[in-house]
Amino acid sequence: MKTLVLMVSLMSSVALAEGQVASLRSHVSELDAHKRGRWTTAIKPALLALGAEAVPEMMAQLDLGHDASWSASAAEAWDASLLEAIGSYSDARAKPLFMRVLSDAGQPFIVQRAAAEGLAKLGDLEALAPVIDRDAVVEGIGSLRKLATVELLAAELAKKPGEARAKHLVHALGETGNAWAWKTLRARGEEQAVRNAAAKALVQAFVTYGGEVRQAASNALLVVDSAAAPALIAQAKVSGPAAELDALQTRLNANPLR
Amino acid sequence: MxxxxxxxxxxxxxxxxxxxxxxxxxxxxxxxxxxxxxxxxxxxxxxxxxxxxxxxxxxxxxxxxxxxxxxxxxxxIDDDLQRCPGTGTDQTLPLCNDASDDQLNGPDDLLDxxxxxxxxxxxxxxxxxxxxxxxxxxxxxxxxxxxxxxxxxxxxxxxxxxxxxxxxxxxxxxxxxxxxxxxxxxxxxxxxxxxxxxxxxxxxxxxxxSPVMTFHHLTPAETSYVTRVTRDSWSSSFVSSLRTLLNATPEASPLTEIPGNDIWAQDFFETGYMAMPAPNGQQHVIRTAYRSAGIETNGSSPLRAAGQIVFTKFRGKDSAGLQAYTTQQNPDSVSLNSYGNTETIPPFKLGDVDYPLGRLLRGDIPSFAPDPVLAKVFESQKVQPHVYIDTSWLLVGHVDETISFLKAPNARGWVLLINDAAMARKMLEDQVAAGNGNVQMFIGKNWYNDRTGAPYSATKTISQVLADTDVMARSAAAVAEIDAQLQIIKAATGLTEAEIIRVPFLHFTAYGYSIAYQPGFVNGFAAGLTDFVAPDPFGPKIGGVDIFKKDFEDKLTAIGYHARWIDDWDLYHTAEGEVHCGTNAARVIPSAKWWEGGR
The missing domain is CATH 2.60.40.1700 (Protein-arginine deiminase, central domain)
Incomplete structure (x- = not known):
């Protein structure tokens, strides 16, 4: 009896979720028309409000493609929002979907990013490493908060790529070592190792690059807020720009995240 | 001689x-x-x-x-006889004004x-x-x-x-x-x-x-603007509430409703003025309005359509429309051409350098820049030297998402309002510590409201919000990015912490970018010299009091302002903006004369 009640309840909620995902879909153009920024943002939190039981319907919706009347930004927002929402549930059934999206390098940046983020939330570094040369994957990998992720990103940064890619890598390092994100996680065994390793790579990026990359590295070091940062900065001063590194340390001393 | x-x-x-x-x-x-x-x-x-x-x-x-x-x-470039056509393309509309012919256009034209x-x-x-x-x-x-x-x-x-x-x-x-x-x-x-x-x-x-100057918040709105969307209940409700709030201010500036579907009245035009000396120490002014340089489409009218209003409605006696753009824009940063990304730091003096008309504040970095032609126009005015900050991390990318300015009874004459996600987090953590972790926020609000009561509820407890990895990660990043913005503004203005009001709200992630999770109430409308119309944060109520409202009200009271709350959740917040984004104002002309500014 209990099982039956549970099943009925589950079926009922799935049916409700199906209706609501489809309802959202019918309003994508309206949401897109009223957005202030590049893409409408209301879709993902609305999908998340439907709960995990809506994941199958979200996946099914992706297969439906786009309405002919949608603008490019509406289509991108719909796909990316569905992928981000699905990814947030770390549901292994979605891996083939994420892989399928990433197999098409022609997908829009935010769509690829969302698929990479979905794999990152599944902890699937093996799936992401082969496509790490894509900036969208770099931007999506940050939520895979493992030391191996930091090592992969640091290795890419050590290749001294151009400023645009370096900035993506710096963002990802900051995300991987994000101090506030770590505090929400249950498994925190690697936290200090990840944050320290991210800080090491970020200090190196700060020394290696100038301009926007250096500023991004400085910001990311605030976000990572690693206890190892002072020693790393002091070490970098041996051959790095002393005045700039002193300013960085001064900024970290007053880290507004604390 | x-x-x-x-x-x-x-x-x-x-x-x-x-x-x-x-x-x-x-x-x-x-x-x-x-x-x-x-x-x-x-x-x-x-x-x-x-x-x-x-x-x-x-x-x-x-x-x-x-x-x-x-x-x-x-x-x-005004239209004293209002002879210019009220319709046309982006190519033809700017061509008509009083300087476009070699005639005197009526007796008022002589005054210009x-x-x-x-x-x-x-x-x-x-x-x-x-x-x-x-x-x-x-x-x-x-x-x-x-x-x-x-x-x-x-x-x-x-x-x-x-x-x-x-x-x-x-x-x-x-x-x-x-x-x-x-x-x-x-x-x-x-x-x-x-x-x-x-x-x-x-x-x-x-x-x-005369250069074209933009308005800062130290003069009150002379006319306020808002879009009214036909047959839209949220829009009607917002406009009605806004009108009531404005009528209650000492200035009671009239509210002009702009018909149409572009709800972002802050973004598709920017008000300003040109001035020359007039008798008795006055200024003879032509009010101006820039239209947004954002490219929306191809063809003869590629710009954001609502911006045509600067020619079709605003242009007239002592009122001019302006546009400047290139079609060779970075498509990723088109949003920077919205005027929520153009604010004016109020007047100040830094050392021996005087900025009597303030400075322009825009989001603009080399890899994420607004239209270069319009940027060149702004920079060429000279009298409000620009300050550029990084807004590329924000989904919308506008300075008004994190920053505003209000008149204040201090030596500087104004304060900076700036978003502080760390403060928001601390306020919520304090409530958890006080045993209020189960108190809800965003009660009755939905992330998407299809007006049928659909369950896209935004309601969360304090503890749920603090446990949300996405919200916390993006809020931490926002703290660092805003710290970088503030460093630039402090260096440019000499602002001290005592001249800053921290505005607490968190961020969340959209497509890898940042956007206000709670209604971003820094993003309000400085209607007058005592009233700031701000989005209701729908924060947790402890003892019947919204802790975010209370904090902000106390801070504004200290500078002689009232927070006037308005519900913008469905109309603006879930569409990536807030009250400031949906409003605009032509303000009282500042008394400072640009020609005395030394630039």
Whole structure:
């Protein structure tokens, strides 16, 4: 009896979720028309409000493609929002979907990013490493908060790529070592190792690059807020720009995240 | 300096050596004392709004222009007779204004022209004529008054001998604003030439066109604007609430409703003004409105359609529309061309450097920049030097998402309002520590409201919010990014912590970018000098009091402001904006005069 009640309840909620995902879909153009920024943002939190039981319907919706009347930004927002929402549930059934999206390098940046983020939330570094040369994957990998992720990103940064890619890598390092994100996680065994390793790579990026990359590295070091940062900065001063590194340390001393 | 040698005995001329006087034929008999050639072009050099032939300060150092002296003119791009068409394309609409023809467009048009006068040389000989030339060419037009008529007077025309003898009244019309100061710096040299029997005598006046200035928040709204979407209940409700709130302010500025579907009234136009000296210490003003340079489509009208309002509705008597753009924009950063990304830091002095009209604040970094043509126009105005900060991390990318300014009773005269996600997190953590972790936020609010009661609920407990990895990760990043913004603003202004009001709200992630999770109530409308209309944060209520409202109300009270809360959740917040994004204002003209600013 209990099982039956549970099943009925589950079926009922799935049916409700199906209706609501489809309802959202019918309003994508309206949401897109009223957005202030590049893409409408209301879709993902609305999908998340439907709960995990809506994941199958979200996946099914992706297969439906786009309405002919949608603008490019509406289509991108719909796909990316569905992928981000699905990814947030770390549901292994979605891996083939994420892989399928990433197999098409022609997908829009935010769509690829969302698929990479979905794999990152599944902890699937093996799936992401082969496509790490894509900036969208770099931007999506940050939520895979493992030391191996930091090592992969640091290795890419050590290749001294151009400023645009370096900035993506710096963002990802900051995300991987994000101090506030770590505090929400249950498994925190690697936290200090990840944050320290991210800080090491970020200090190196700060020394290696100038301009926007250096500023991004400085910001990311605030976000990572690693206890190892002072020693790393002091070490970098041996051959790095002393005045700039002193300013960085001064900024970290007053880290507004604390 | 005019060429006037004073009383002179003609007999003496040859014995005195070469003189300009030698080259002129006078009507005076030999032996008489006569006035020698008087070549004197006058403008409002002393900036009292009047051109005076008997006031030496309208003549002294007229060839130069600085903070103390120098004549000013306006780009006469308003439409005093309202003759311009109300419809057209992005190509045709900007072509019509009072400077687009060589006629005087009604008696009011004369007030938009800068007056000039030539002093009469009563003894000019027969055959003496005059002419007016301007360098650099092409930027202004000269008119001459003859009797009751005022007609164009171009360089090929000549002042008759009688006109040289009597003197004439001239008027200078600027054809356009400075759009690229590297091509034209806004100055013109106007020269009166007197042609006689040989050499030509000249007198030159240096003049400068008014820049276009944007408004800061230290003057109240004179007219407020909001979009009303037809048959949209959220829009109707918001407009009605806003009108009620504005009516309750001391200024009670009228609210103009803009019909249409573009709800982002802050973004598709930016108000401003041009000014030149007027009598009694006043300024004669042409209000201006830039339209957004955001490219939306292809074809003859590629720009954001709602921005046409600067030509179709705003352009009129003493009111002008402006547009500047290139179709070669970075498509990723088109949103930066919305004017939520153009705010004005109020006036201040940093060390010995005075910014009497404030400084422009825009989100602009090399890899994420707004339209370069419009940016060049802004930079070319010179009197509000820009400050650029990084907004590339924000989904929308506007400075108004994190920053605002309000008048304050401190030495500076204003405070900076800035988002502080760390403070928001701390406030929520304190509530958890106090045993209030299960108190809900966003009660009754939905992330998407299809108006059928669909369950896209946004309601969360405090503890759920603090446990949300996405919200916490993005909020931490926002703290660092805003710290970087603040470092730039502090360096540019000398702001101290005591002059900053922290506005607590968290962020969440959309497509890898950041956007306000709670209604971002820094993003409010500075309606007047005592009222700030802000989005209701729908925060957790402890003892019946919204902790975010209470914090903000207390801070605003300390500077003499009232927080006027308005529900913008469905209309604006879930669509990536807040109250400021949905409103706009033409403000009272600041008393500071740009020509005294030294730039």
């Amino acid at each position: 005019n060429v006037r040698l004073g009383l002179f005995v003609v007999l003496c001329a040859a014995a005195c050596g070469p003189s300009v006087a030698e080259d002129f034929v006078t009507t005076a008999p030999i032996g008489e004392v006569v006035a020698l050639p008087l070549v004197d072009l006058r403008a409002d050099v002393n900036r009292d709004g009047i051109v005076e032939l008997d006031n030496a300060t309208d003549d002294a150092d007229e060839e130069t222009w600085d903070a103390q002296h120098g004549a000013v003119f306006l780009a006469n 022209l800068a007056p000039l006068k030539t002093a009469g040389w009563a003894n000019a000989g027969d055959g003496v004529t005059g002419g007016i030339s301007v360098t650099p060419a092409g930027h202004v037009r000269i008119f001459k008054k003859t009797g009751a008529d005022v007609a164009m007077f171009d360089e090929a025309m000549r002042l008759t001998t009688d006109e040289v003898r009597a003197g004439v009244e001239l008027y200078l019309e600027g054809k356009d604003i400075v759009r690229d100061s590297e091509s034209w710096d806004g100055y013109v040299n106007v020269t009166l030439s007197i042609y006689g029997a040989g050499a030509t005598l000249t007198d030159t006046v240096r003049m400068r066109v």
